[in-house]
Amino acid sequence: MNRRDFLLTPPAMALGMAGAPLAAMAGPAILTRESRILPREGKGPRVVICGGGWGGMTAARYLRQLIPNAEVILLERNPTFWSGPMSNKWLIDVVSTDFVHHDAQHPANVYGYTRLQTEVIGFERERRLVRTAHGLIDYDFLILSGGIRNAYDAWFGNDQKAIDHTRNHYPSAYIPNAEMLALKQKVKNFKGGTLVMTLPPPPHRCPPSPYERACLIAWHIKKNKIPGKILILDPKPKVAPISMGYQTAFRELYPDIITHIPNAGVQEVDPFNKRIKTLAGEFKFDDAILMPPHQAAEMVWQAGLIGKTPDGKPTGWADMDPRFFHARSDDRVYFVGDLMGHISSQFGHYPKSAHVANYIGRIVARNIAERVAGKEVIARLPDNLCYMMVNADPQEAISVKFEYEVDAASGNVHQTQIDEDVRTNDLVKEDFVWIKDKFSDFLAL
Ligand SMILES: Cc1cc2nc3c(=O)[nH]c(=O)nc-3n(C[C@H](O)[C@H](O)[C@H](O)COP(=O)(O)OP(=O)(O)OC[C@H]3O[C@@H](n4cnc5c(N)ncnc54)[C@H](O)[C@@H]3O)c2cc1C
Known part of the structure; x- marks a missing residue:
């Protein structure tokens, strides 16, 4: 251990407060970034999820449900959850802070996964290790769901x-x-x-x-x-x-x-x-x-899994299989949410939305469950739905829906876009039903 490692080591107490059981971290008396933390519990597969927003928390929930003996570990830098959806309405007090800001440990307790508040700082994919501010964590499958970075x-x-x-x-x-x-x-x-x-x-x-x-x-x-x-x-x-x-x-x-x-x-x-x-x-x-x-979150760059354009420049987004969502160069690594890369020559990327992140979180959990069970993995498609408020008094919204199907001739994913251009209060009501449904799905509200 060098001095830098020592200084960067957070106090053991902070680990416990972050939600991971302290007993599970027993090991070297002084933890450094080179220490392995979270020794394995049981014989089930271990899935580590980097990024606990819309996509990551959904994947965690469904992995625990679909692979009952899996050890699911969610790594997230923030202590609590903030929602992007509804945050524009919160800006002008259409909804309160309690509506967009939630306890992130509660779903981990309800669904039975481990949530560790930490910064993901790198990967050693050959050894299947995630590097975090608290130490090294090993995995059988890895999900990257860190959202976006601002490319200033x-x-x-x-x-x-x-x-x-x-x-x-x-x-x-x-x-x-x-x-x-x-x-x-x-x-x-x-x-x-x-x-x-x-x-x-x-x-x-x-x-x-x-x-x-x-x-x-x-x-x-x-x-x-x-x-x-x-x-x-x-x-x-x-x-x-x-x-x-x-x-x-x-x-x-x-x-x-x-x-x-x-x-x-x-x-x-x-x-x-x-x-x-x-x-x-x-x-x-x-x-x-x-x-x-916008570009894929830093973690995709750190994992060396950013796509390349034909002339060798970074695309800025994950290089992935468009039907199964794993990295092209490493099928132990999956992508969920906004950091995902190119899907189809017709429309490019899936919309970078919470709806899609939640949907792909479920699909990827299912894909991993099928692999673990030795079954054939079935390619599945999401849909997308976004409601947008344009008037706060009276409250009125418009919306857009995207549907996907596979084009039989080309094998390409095909997108149909349906705009709802007439602003109505009914669409506002539908928006609140939509968000309540999603929050109950992955926040256990
Ligand atoms: C103003 C606004 C309005 C929106 N409205 C809608 C809407 O109406 N409908 C809709 O469907 N979508 C909407 N969205 C989009 C939606 O918020 C995103 O598409 C969605 O959050 C994507 O989910 P994600 O899991 O990919 O990323 P996020 O939800 O951003 O989660 C990524 C998580 O990874 C964590 N993370 C990143 N890097 C690290 C690291 N190195 N170590 C540890 N943790 C890390 C982040 O802290 C974050 O919690 C809106 C977004 C905004 C900003």
Whole structure:
């Protein structure tokens, strides 16, 4: 053990508080990052899940159900669970903090898996080991479900000062962390002027939700008579998905507040002088929500499992089998949720949504259960459904549904998109039924 290892070793008490049984960690008197922790219990297979959000927690629940003798270990950096879905509504108090923020140890207790609060920092795949801030954990199967990373380097290279300034002053709030609270504070404190929102280029997390965020902040601006405007800088040629529904909402509900600028791919960001250069021109802002490009979470890069383009550049997303969700180069490693890679030449990626993460969490648990039982693994397809609130009084939403089937001729997965463009209160009610159903599924609420 060197000094660095010693300093990085968290106190044993913190391990216990994080939810993993302390007895299971008995071993060397002083734990270091090189120590093996969580010795095996029983003879069943061990599945380690990295990332305990929508996808990871769902996989954990179904693995315990489908493989009763499996040891399932979920590794998550956050102490509690924050939901992306409903967080735009929480920004303007349509729902309370208790609605989006939940105890993450409760489902682990109910479903019988081990949750360890720790940082995943690397892998030794040849030895089937996960490297964490608390030590090494071995696995038979590994699931990576760490969501996304903000690729600020695409804007700033390695200029850490610009990255930190942007993150601190213009948080994207698309990852479950303290940025959500910072954004809520920003909305509450907004006194007027131009609020710029940059949208990431596709594929990115929850494509319709930045427009929902714009609508709900616009609603707040309108209600409180704040002399403010929202400028949406969109790299796409038009609003998508639910194009008509959103454009109608912008025009009918927020004509003097929201301006949507298409083909506005970001070229340069100067967060200190509040200027953005895009393909559609240069813009100044008073305040901003700056969303950089999204990529697969750091853990996929650390595992060496990022895909490559034909000319050898990283795709930014997991290199995986599109029907069975395991890594192309390592079938002991599965991917669940937003970090997943390319699926089909027709539509590219599955929507990076909570609905899909939850669905694939179940599918991957089933795939692993079939392999463990020595059965043929059946390829399964998800669907997707997202409700987006565009008006908070009266409460009205629009929605988009995606269905998938395999094209018999090409073997390609085929997508059908169904937009519900007419805003209604019934869709708001359906949204609340949807989220309650999902929360009961993996949060045991
Ligand atoms: C504003 C907003 C609105 C949205 N609205 C909807 C909606 O209406 N419907 C819908 O279906 N989807 C919606 N989404 C998208 C949804 O939140 C994501 O698609 C979903 O969370 C993806 O699940 P995941 O498991 O891949 O990632 P996450 O839920 O983000 O989980 C990943 C977890 O991994 C953890 N993690 C990452 N790296 C490490 C590490 N190194 N060590 C330990 N832990 C790590 C993270 O802390 C996180 O908890 C919305 C998202 C946002 C931001």
